Amino acid sequence: MHVPEELWYTKEHEWVRFEGGGRARMGITDHAQHELGDITYVDLPGVGKQVTQGAELMVIESVKAASDVYAPVSGTVGEVNTALADAPELINKDPYGGGWLCVLSGVDEGEKARLLSAAEYRALLERQ
DSSP states (O other): OOOOTTOEEOTTSEEEEEEETTEEEEEEOHHHHHHHOSEEEEEOOOTTOEEOTTSEEEEEEESSOEEEEEOSSOEEEEEEOTHHHHOTTHHHHOTTTTTOOEEEESOOGGGGGGSBOHHHHHHHHHHO
16 A cells, blocks of 8 residues: 655544645545545535544545545645546545545644654554
């Protein structure tokens, strides 16, 4: 499984990239998309939705199951990946690039303390 070094991870298999200025882009990991199988629908959150770290943010549906996606950090949804409406399979093809889910604004980077580094996330995968 591909685990980019520059990202932060949750135990629930979300990733987050801190972009500065209180913005953080997030999605699901390569492991998560692999476990879900072919993704068929993404119920993206509304712009302006406020979330706290660990709260349910959206649902992703695949041929296997529907899965909740949780906010890796607290913030307000500032942008969503509208391309997923017509091409949810982008998550399967490129989970860390074109398959990103949303951008949260008003993010406190201090919440990194509750996230996993790439090395910690790889260790978690090895234990599963």
